[in-house]
Amino acid sequence: MIDSNVDVGPGIKELEKSLDNSLLSDSTFIGRASGRSMEGVGIFSGDLLVIDRAAKVKHGDVIVAVLNGLFVCKIADLKNNLLLSANPENEPVKLTEFDQYNIEGVVTQSIRMHRANLALG
Template sequence: MKVIPIYVEAGITGFESPAAEYTELRLSLDELLIRHPNATFIGLANGDSMQEAGIFDGDLLIVDRAETIKHGDIIVANYNGAFVCKQLDAHRRLLLSAAKGYSAVAITEGDEFQLEGVVTCSIRLHRKSKELLVCMP
């Protein structure tokens, strides 16, 4: 952690902003959060079934299609025509919710099922933008 030193001398009525030394730092959230830009999309979480995994209604989901999907990953999939965000139990072919009161859903041969990608990150917005509110149900 970087400590921002603030020095105030007697007789000085003001001081430089503590953020002034950071004007040269460059931070790209794309570079920080997205590993495969051409294979990544952003989804919008809907519902409360993944709350115990830290995904809440209205959160943004960073979904990477290029990541290898592994047992236990939180994924986005097309399940019988609906996009779902669940934890994948690849060994038993189940979709698991991360909240009490939701049963596991078995993926059967008769189901339409297509994995869309791995949820690599979720972002909670504390103040929603007008553009995002249009997308929300």
Template sequence: MKVIPILASAGITGFESPATDYKQLPLSLDELLIEHPSATFIGQASGDSMQGVGIFDQDILIVDRHVTVKNQDIIVANYNGCFVCKIIDTVNRQLISANDSHMNTPIFEHDSFTIEGVVIRSIRCHRQSSILSRS
């Protein structure tokens, strides 16, 4: 990947050419975004319940199964047969939405509940990806 630093100049002559300080760095998006490749999966957010933490409808979620879940982590879980992305409140045993228009969900003993992994990154695509739009 090639990194072109763009620095705004305060002078009246305008901006320097973005290629002036052109550097090529050995950067891999896999290495940058994924910590445990064999324990990581990628999902896609659906809905608006996590907008308060910057996860919007159709965002890509990088979910790590190797990471130990902590209170207030953003997780992907299977809750009564549905995959959900929520904040886990381990103290009060509930799933928290990051949008006031959605109620928090208590986790009861009789619920089927498994944490699939911790969301360690989210990515927003500003143009639709042909890979993600496949049926």
């Protein structure tokens, strides 16, 4: 058990500002994960993804991309030009010159939903 106190006094507004600035800068957007292909890296269906459009993609980053008209969340294998799942049941996607492909951003954080929120869909 962890014993700690959370001050809910006047300082809470400062915390809200800091979280807004670090989680939701101008270059970030939120997406919802769907499916089981990224469970191996701790992203589960229904999780919210914080995606940074300004982050430079590095080999091994978890990214969100549009691939042939569909949003996908995958691991970027820049050395082999592949999109990888974190589930061994899914085959790697080899990108070719025929694919319409655009990286939307790097997943910097994921948020697990513990209670259904109808407003989020």
